[in-house]
Amino acid sequence: MATGTTYRTGDSPPQPGIPGGTERSRQPSRWLRNLVxxxxxxxxxLLAWSWRGLREEALVSTSYGARVACACRFVSGxxxxxxxxxxxxxxxxxxxxxxxxxxxxxARTVKASVPLLASQTATFAADRGCQLEPWAE
Incomplete structure (x- = not known):
């Protein structure tokens, strides 16, 4: 049954429910998805490549932080x-x-931690001051 309407190549017939009838909803392009x-x-x-360096840096940072915070808290008050x-x-x-x-x-301890990377605890004793717990390898 012919309606008398002609469509050019690439055109689509009017779709019900869409104002104007010929507009289609635009989906995100594949190149944008692939770029993301x-x-x-x-x-x-990059995170996997630098993980070991970050872990070592975090261990040094938490050791220093626990030691200094312990002395600040329990020695200096x-x-x-x-x-x-x-x-x-x-x-x-x-x-x-x-x-x-x-x-x-x-327990007179201070714990410094960097989530998912390292943590260190320093303990205060009156005769020894603040000492770090041994590193677990």
Missing amino acids: LLALLAAVL QALGSCKGRIAVAGLGRTASFMMLSEDAD
Whole structure:
């Protein structure tokens, strides 16, 4: 059954429910999706390549942070919050900004940690001062 309407190549007949009838919904192009996937893959590879260096840097940062915070807290008697400022000015690198400090007042310990990378605990004893726990390899 002919309707008398002619369509050129690439045109489509009017679709019901779409104003104007000939507009189609535009989907994201494949090159944009592939570009995003390529960027994510590059980020994962960069993280995997630098993971060991980040872990070592985090171990040094948390060791320094635990030792300094322990001395600040239990030798100097300052609040743990004010001790964070001393660690921040030390220039410990890119992992220091993610360092978290916590204390156990009963055990007289301070724990410094960088999530997923490293943590270190320093313990205060009156006769020895603040000492780090041995590193677990």
